[in-house]
Amino acid sequence: MINQILLGLSTGAMYSLVAIGLVMMYKVSGVMNFAFGNMGMFATYITWWLLSSLGLNIYFSIVVGIIFAAVMGILTERFGLRPIRHLSHGSMLIVTFGLLMILEGLAVQIWGTQYKSFPELVTGAPFVLRGNFGVMVLRRQDLLIFSLLLAISILLAFITKYTRFGIAVRAVSENEEIAGYMGINTGTILSFSWAFGVSMAALVGIISAPKVFVSPSMLVFYQIQGFTAAVLGGFETFTGAVFGGLILGVIEKIVGNYIFEGFKATISLIIIIVVLVFFPKGLFGRNIRRRV
Numbered sequence: 561m562i563n564q565i566l567l568g569l570s571t572g573a574m575y576s577l578v579a580i581g582l583v584m585m586y587k588v589s590g591v592m593n594f595a596f597g598n599m600g601m602f603a604t605y606i607t608w609w610l611l612s613s614l615g616l617n618i619y620f621s622i623v624v625g626i627i628f629a630a631v632m633g634i635l636t637e638r639f640g641l642r643p644i645r646h647l648s649h650g651s652m653l654i655v656t657f658g659l660l661m662i663l664e665g666l667a668v669q670i671w672g673t674q675y676k677s678f679p680e681l682v683t684g685a686p687f688v689l690r691g692n693f694g695v696m697v698l699r700r701q702d703l704l705i706f707s708l709l710l711a712i713s714i715l716l717a718f719i720t721k722y723t724r725f726g727i728a729v730r731a732v733s734e735n736e737e738i739a740g741y742m743g744i745n746t747g748t749i750l751s752f753s754w755a756f757g758v759s760m761a762a763l764v765g766i767i768s769a770p771k772v773f774v775s776p777s778m779l780v781f782y783q784i785q786g787f788t789a790a791v792l793g794g795f796e797t798f799t800g801a802v803f804g805g806l807i808l809g810v811i812e813k814i815v816g817n818y819i820f821e822g823f824k825a826t827i828s829l830i831i832i833i834v835v836l837v838f839f840p841k842g843l844f845g846r847n848i849r850r851r852v
Contacts, residue, residue: 572809578786794842
């Protein structure tokens with residue numbers, strides 16, 4: 561059971577990273593990015609191309625891939641969403657749907673549909689701990705994912721609570737118009753939220769690539785689970801995104817191992833329905849006043 565929970569937490573940490581990116585974009589811009597997975601996929605393809613075709617160092621390629629994702633997020637917000645913010649949120653959602661299809665089509669045309677292998681980011685034997693609790697196996701990949709989630713969560717909490725820029729981000733997420741009256745450059749904050757969110761998509765794509773391979777549909781499942789995690793924890797809080805993902809990962813693993821493996825595919829839908837019915841704000845959500 562301990563090992564199953566660890567595996568569930570590792571998978572859940574990936575969902576948490578997706579949820580953090582989705583929540584950042586939603587909190588600040590008020591838009592659910594349905595192209596999140598495909599944006600991360602395209603950045604992962606760029607990273608893979610730098611590795612396989614140009615033979616660049618893997619870590620340099622990863623940095624370039626994440627920077628590419630951040631720039632893609634900034635351009636999407638600045639030229640795709642900001643010009644139509646005055647219309648409706650529905651129009652901005654349509655833009656993200658269109659971007660989803662464009663990126664998938666581009667990936668297929670440029671790189672084809674065959675799966676591409678991606679090198680492991682960390683290698684080596686897993687750590688084995690023995691005690692009264694039994695035998696606990698901790699993979700190096702798990703440690704990498706946990707470390708990234710912990711580092712990003714701490715950094716995000718520090719920035720949003722103790723820096724002027726973080727306070728500006730919170731102000732824009734509360735009320736964009738009033739934040740502008742207070743002298744905050746709302747355009748910069750909006751661009752940052754999308755740069756950060758798409759960078760998280762690229763990070764998830766790069767981490768998961770050795771396992772799921774690089775393909776046009778590689779992040780579809782992670783986007784669905786990340787959305788579920790955000791709903792479970794609460795779309796208005798990063799804490800909810802983190803714990804929602806971890807809880808979902810453990811539930812999914814337990815259901816798959818002790819109930820029925822095929823049931824894992826439907827557990828997300830059931831969780832979304834139950835949470836929305838009984839906890840509309842999520843398990844960690846709170847009632848706040850949204851801009852109108």
